[in-house]
Amino acid sequence: MKASRLLGFSAFLLAVFVLVPLFIGATGRWDFFYTLTSVALLSVGAAGVWLTFYIGRINIGQGAYALVGGYVSAILVTQGGVSFWLTLPVAGLFCAVISILIGLPILRLRGVYFAMVTLVLTEVARLSALALPITNGAKGITSIPLPGELSVFGLTIIPAFGSLSNPRIGFYMMAVVLMIVTYLVLWRIVNSRLGHLCRSLQQNEELSASIGVNTAYLRVLAYAISSFFGGIAGAMFASIAQSIYPSSFVVADSVNFMLYCFLGGLGYVFGPMLGTFLLYFGWDLLSIAREYQLLIYSGVMILLMLVLPNGVLSLLDKKEGGK
Amino acid sequence: MTPILQIKNITKRYGGLTAVNDVSFDVRAGEILSVIGPNGAGKSTLFKLISSFVPATSGEVLFNGERISSLAPHKVARMGVVRTFQETTIFRSMTVRENIIVSHHLRSKASLLGFFLGTKQAKEDEAAFAASADDIVDFLGLQGIRNELASNLPQGHLRALGMAIGLATDPKVILLDEPFAGMNHDETMKMVGLVRRLRDERGVTVLLVEHDMPAVMKISDRIVCINFGQKIAEGTPKEIRENEKVIEAYLGSEDAAIGM
Numbered sequence A: 001m002k003a004s005r006l007l008g009f010s011a012f013l014l015a016v017f018v019l020v021p022l023f024i025g026a027t028g029r030w031d032f033f034y035t036l037t038s039v040a041l042l043s044v045g046a047a048g049v050w051l052t053f054y055i056g057r058i059n060i061g062q063g064a065y066a067l068v069g070g071y072v073s074a075i076l077v078t079q080g081g082v083s084f085w086l087t088l089p090v091a092g093l094f095c096a097v098i099s100i101l102i103g104l105p106i107l108r109l110r111g112v113y114f115a116m117v118t119l120v121l122t123e124v125a126r127l128s129a130l131a132l133p134i135t136n137g138a139k140g141i142t143s144i145p146l147p148g149e150l151s152v153f154g155l156t157i158i159p160a161f162g163s164l165s166n167p168r169i170g171f172y173m174m175a176v177v178l179m180i181v182t183y184l185v186l187w188r189i190v191n192s193r194l195g196h197l198c199r200s201l202q203q204n205e206e207l208s209a210s211i212g213v214n215t216a217y218l219r220v221l222a223y224a225i226s227s228f229f230g231g232i233a234g235a236m237f238a239s240i241a242q243s244i245y246p247s248s249f250v251v252a253d254s255v256n257f258m259l260y261c262f263l264g265g266l267g268y269v270f271g272p273m274l275g276t277f278l279l280y281f282g283w284d285l286l287s288i289a290r291e292y293q294l295l296i297y298s299g300v301m302i303l304l305m306l307v308l309p310n311g312v313l314s315l316l317d318k319k320e321g322g323k
Numbered sequence B: 001m002t003p004i005l006q007i008k009n010i011t012k013r014y015g016g017l018t019a020v021n022d023v024s025f026d027v028r029a030g031e032i033l034s035v036i037g038p039n040g041a042g043k044s045t046l047f048k049l050i051s052s053f054v055p056a057t058s059g060e061v062l063f064n065g066e067r068i069s070s071l072a073p074h075k076v077a078r079m080g081v082v083r084t085f086q087e088t089t090i091f092r093s094m095t096v097r098e099n100i101i102v103s104h105h106l107r108s109k110a111s112l113l114g115f116f117l118g119t120k121q122a123k124e125d126e127a128a129f130a131a132s133a134d135d136i137v138d139f140l141g142l143q144g145i146r147n148e149l150a151s152n153l154p155q156g157h158l159r160a161l162g163m164a165i166g167l168a169t170d171p172k173v174i175l176l177d178e179p180f181a182g183m184n185h186d187e188t189m190k191m192v193g194l195v196r197r198l199r200d201e202r203g204v205t206v207l208l209v210e211h212d213m214p215a216v217m218k219i220s221d222r223i224v225c226i227n228f229g230q231k232i233a234e235g236t237p238k239e240i241r242e243n244e245k246v247i248e249a250y251l252g253s254e255d256a257a258i259g260m
Helices: A002-027 A031-054 A062-080 A084-106 A111-131 A167-190 A193-203 A205-210 A215-241 A251-264 A271-307 A314-319 B043-050 B073-079 B096-107 B112-117 B120-139 B155-168 B185-202 B213-219 B237-241 B244-249 B254-258
Strands: A150-152 A155-158 B005-014 B017-027 B032-036 B058-063 B081-083 B173-177 B205-209 B222-227 B230-235
Touching: A002 A031, A002 A167, A031 A062, A031 A167, A031 A193, A031 A215, A031 A251, A031 A271, A062 A084, A062 A111, A062 A215, A062 A251, A084 A111, A084 A215, A111 A251, A167 A193, A167 A215, A193 A205, A193 A215, A193 B096, A193 B112, A193 B120, A205 A215, A205 B073, A251 A271, B005 B043, B017 B043, B017 B058, B017 B222, B032 B043, B032 B185, B032 B213, B043 B081, B043 B173, B043 B205, B073 B081, B096 B120, B096 B155, B112 B120, B120 B155, B120 B185, B155 B173, B155 B185, B185 B205, B185 B213, B213 B237, B222 B237, B222 B244, B230 B237, B230 B244
Parallel strands: B017 B230, B032 B205, B032 B222, B081 B173, B173 B205
Antiparallel strands: A150 A155, B005 B017, B005 B058, B222 B230
């Protein structure tokens, strides 16, 4: 079992770091780099949403944290002259701290009530970005410089993106590394006691409290980790687009983050990653259907939810005769 | 010796309704004490008050002399006062074994971060939990269903699982909410034996709320009877059986109900 897992992981690394760039190089479809970079970053945000699902909360507010993370990074880089690589974790931490303040009161809510409040959060974030002086209103922040080089003790780990002949590959690599680290962290959370306790919370909060779990603390902790992922995803997006606007992440994006989780499967750590890939690519591919794009897309979504309520990954389970 | 639990003048009002009115009694370490009373007497509310799942309007609960009635439920559990639930509350999509293992949370020595990083302490903890879970499975006779999903279990096994979850927390006092409800005679007798062993072999003090009079009379060292939220009697099963007020409370079906 362990060996097969390692094999799968190696195959995945080989595919994303070698085969995909080779394939794109051979076909000349350089735009795929941008698409795949987006998939990787969106799946980082979706990983966070998935974790809130894992404690039994429907989170439709990840767009808010992506937006905040993007602004934090953009402001620090453009106005503070801080290295992008430093702003990345700072953006995540900033979002985590905000989410603790927001989460303390709202995580008491359950079900549709929590979902509604998180839905509003995205709109609050957008309006704040419009109103605050530091975010430069509707004009947003533009001409964000590309990430500089990252070096430790004089050793260059990542070269300056501006010096690369093709920064698109750089961004792709960076986004994929971020995605892999995120999902390793998520996988580890789920398979450690922390994840077991999250599951206990999801299934029965009262019983969870009665076995001594500090349910309020655990909820806030999971939500903070979730928002951290949202924040770093947003920061990377702002850096790639070299700009951020109040409308960079809107309610529709928050809803999409949730859909990625649904489609991939709420019971599977790698569900949101697969879900993001399928939905984002599927949407792109459906552009050949022109005006029917949205119709087909929504139709397929509804069908999938009816046929596979536990997500695409539940297909694997059925083959193996259940978990 | 101070009693392990002291319930002092506890009162709970919901709006104009007084569910529990100025109830006081002690629970001694190592005894099996039952709280009885007709439907709607306030037994379940009293239970929630003792485990601190609802705040008391007035009065207090002391555990080994320490006030626990205003603490969060998880803190009360941490001190060693653990409740099971009436409505067969379990972690539905976990297996029996997973249910029991996760409930060992209070015994963890490693921090959550330690578990995340997989430190030596965390691994030791997990191994100890697994061993203890198997121990509890054996104790309750759940060997045949240890890897069964909890949502697939029949009623009787669910009740035992609820008790297993409670046991996993290593309680000093366990509060059992109607452990015999919905059971036939044989199942009840089995459960009576189990609760006894809980006390005899594991040294757990048992406080239980129950309807089933024959079982209560059989199992209890002492009984507290409440009616309309007030304590009307306290004593040994024999004393309770002969108590005028108790008989009156159960009037109409007294003979059958009190098991005389």
